[in-house]
Amino acid sequence: MGHRSYLFRDKADERAKRRQLHPVWRGVGCLLLMVLAVVGYFSAGWFLTQNQINGWLYLPPELYYPGFLSQYLPPGALLQMAVALIVILLGYAILSFGYALAFPIEPGETDMPTPRKRRRSGKWRSRGR
DSSP states (O other): OOOHHHHHOOOOOOHHHHSSSOHHHHHHHHHHHHHHHHHHHHHHHHHHHHHHEEEEESOOHHHHOOOTTTTTTTTHHHHHHHHHHHHHHHHHHHHHHHHHSSSSSOOOOTTTOOOOOOOOTTTTTTOOO
């Protein structure tokens, strides 16, 4: 053991306490996932309805009436679920990007500092031929 290992051990309790997640945030995350799912489903329904009216994107009729599931699901349900999944993924990406901008990662006490670039001496520099 090094002569300064006691400093690291003394702060172990403090680090463990800081790393622990408050239980309320688990509930907020679960609620956020449910809201994303509901928003994705309803926005997919809106998009498919508006797409039929305005013709933004061509969707073949086979997507609305799949042959293998036509007796179990209403027409367009599988397509609405697929579009809802895309909307959910886009919403999660936007939320993650916003969170990364709002709360950037700061290096901790066990992280290495960013390495500095060393300048090459003129002797070894390429001549640009």
